[in-house]
Amino acid sequence: MRRARESQMSRYAMANPFGRRNRGRGVSVIAMTSLIGTTAFLSMIATGVSPLVRIVIGLVSVLASVMASLHTFLRYAERTEQHRAAGARYGAIRRRLEAIYARTPDTRAAQDFVEIREELDRLAQEVPNVPTAVFIKTQRDLSANERIGSE
Structure with a gap:
């Protein structure tokens, strides 16, 4: 997730x-x-x-x-739209994972995770790359938000 x-x-x-x-x-x-x-x-x-x-x-x-x-x-303009669409697709995958984890462990099917992994693999091949600096900044920002939220 x-x-x-x-x-x-x-x-x-x-x-x-x-x-x-x-x-x-x-x-x-x-x-x-x-x-x-x-x-x-x-x-x-x-x-x-x-x-x-x-x-x-x-x-x-x-x-x-x-x-x-x-x-x-x-x-x-085209690249903007590609990144927005990719962000939306990753968001949909994240929400599916959250729904799976919201269930009790015994109702989680291994097939759900296989399907999500395959979808993530397809998505990684189809969408444009994000520069490492942007990805690292995103990780730092999200970590900072998590620390603030847990205080």
């Missing part, structure tokens, strides 16, 4: 920064492309645009293209 809970919380911990990155990069791309579009339009209308302004417009245009490409390539 502890491992399922740690995996569940680690997945949720990974989903949050990916969601923030997705929104941050998306907003940046929108702002830059809007700025470039407007500036390029105005520079066509204006006469005597300085070379420095044209260089800045060119650099921001390149930066906007790179940001849009990274936003697409890094797939933060």
Whole structure:
């Protein structure tokens, strides 16, 4: 149950920064492309645009293209959803284990544990990895919460 809970919380911990990155990069791309579009339009209308302004417009245009490409390539929205879904699946497994342990020992079937182990094995193969640092932080946070709850 502890491992399922740690995996569940680690997945949720990974989903949050990916969601923030997705929104941050998306907003940046929108702002830059809007700025470039407007500036390029105005520079066509204006006469005597300085070379420095044209260089800045060119650099921001390149930066906007790179940001849009990274936003697409890094797939933060998709990765966020994968981690959230994995967290929910680990949560469901944890709740099943809690229900099994809530029963009296003589009513617990070995088959229940075999099925859960197989489901955990499948899940471990299907979901994206969580960096070790995030997993260790989750373990520390959960241990601290358990100590606080038992006081």
